[in-house]
Amino acid sequence: MPLPDTSRAAPDHLRAREQSAPGAAPSAAADAPSADDTVLDNPAWSSLTGHHRDLAEGNEHVLRYPEDVSPFVGVRDWEHPEVWDAILEVFGHGATVSISHADPLLPEDWTPVFSIPGVQLVQTDRLAPTPDEEVVELGAADSIDMLALVGRTRPGPFLPRTHELGRYVGIRRAGRLVAMAGERLHPDGWTEISAVAVDEEHRRQGLGSRLVLDVAFHIQQRGDRALLHASATNTAAITGYEQLGFALRRRLSFSAVRTP
Numbered sequence: 001m002p003l004p005d006t007s008r009a010a011p012d013h014l015r016a017r018e019q020s021a022p023g024a025a026p027s028a029a030a031d032a033p034s035a036d037d038t039v040l041d042n043p044a045w046s047s048l049t050g051h052h053r054d055l056a057e058g059n060e061h062v063l064r065y066p067e068d069v070s071p072f073v074g075v076r077d078w079e080h081p082e083v084w085d086a087i088l089e090v091f092g093h094g095a096t097v098s099i100s101h102a103d104p105l106l107p108e109d110w111t112p113v114f115s116i117p118g119v120q121l122v123q124t125d126r127l128a129p130t131p132d133e134e135v136v137e138l139g140a141a142d143s144i145d146m147l148a149l150v151g152r153t154r155p156g157p158f159l160p161r162t163h164e165l166g167r168y169v170g171i172r173r174a175g176r177l178v179a180m181a182g183e184r185l186h187p188d189g190w191t192e193i194s195a196v197a198v199d200e201e202h203r204r205q206g207l208g209s210r211l212v213l214d215v216a217f218h219i220q221q222r223g224d225r226a227l228l229h230a231s232a233t234n235t236a237a238i239t240g241y242e243q244l245g246f247a248l249r250r251r252l253s254f255s256a257v258r259t260p
């Protein structure tokens with residue numbers, strides 16, 4: 001089960017005009033929202049026990065999405081003495097399990113697979129969401145085109161049923177899907193913007209930014225706030241999101257472990 005492909009360089013459509021120095025860490029913005037955002041410390045669990053409860057599979061301690069929807073796993077409490085047995089119950093032996101927003105101490109015989117440092121960004125009052133007249137909503141009928149675009153651009157994991165997580169939109173040129181973005185995790189009161197992808201020949205036209213702002217507009221229309229995740233090394237992407245009106249909330253990691 002792969003984790004989000006957050007290790008790739010930032011796509012050109014989100015590169016800032018003035019990029020940060022290579023390896024520079026994002027700065028915490030002073031205008032980050034002060035509203036209660038504690039659900040963002042464990043967004044997958046909040047999603048799977050709330051907005052996405054109909055997609056949840058698992059037990060009282062561990063929930064997951066179907067394998068063809070998303071690799072994210074929700075864990076109620078990493079400190080609970082039964083949590084590792086609960087993971088085994090859900091995934092079985094010799095399985096790869098995604099971990100995010102936590103860095104638990106692994107029991108003996110549990111093997112780390114990889115770990116990627118990341119950041120969580122949230123909207124601020126500077127964000128100015130705007131509906132875009134050119135975007136079209138995407139769904140099951142567009143799945144092949146969406147998977148093909150993701151395969152060419154690799155913004156992160158996008159599976160055959162990922163579009164069921166929320167609203168996905170795209171831009172077509174001459175009938176070809178050349179850009180897309182959509183909604184992934186839905187922690188209470190928030191919606192994550194994800195799968196921002198633009199074909200190489202259509203970059204540097206602002207399509208990615210337009211899609212992010214359109215998705216954010218509809219998120220705000222239903223009363224939610226927007227968040228994003230990115231690799232901590234993707235300073236160009238982070239700068240681009242900050243220019244749109246997002247700010248660093250916390251640092252985290254995306255990792256995977258193998259069960260014994």
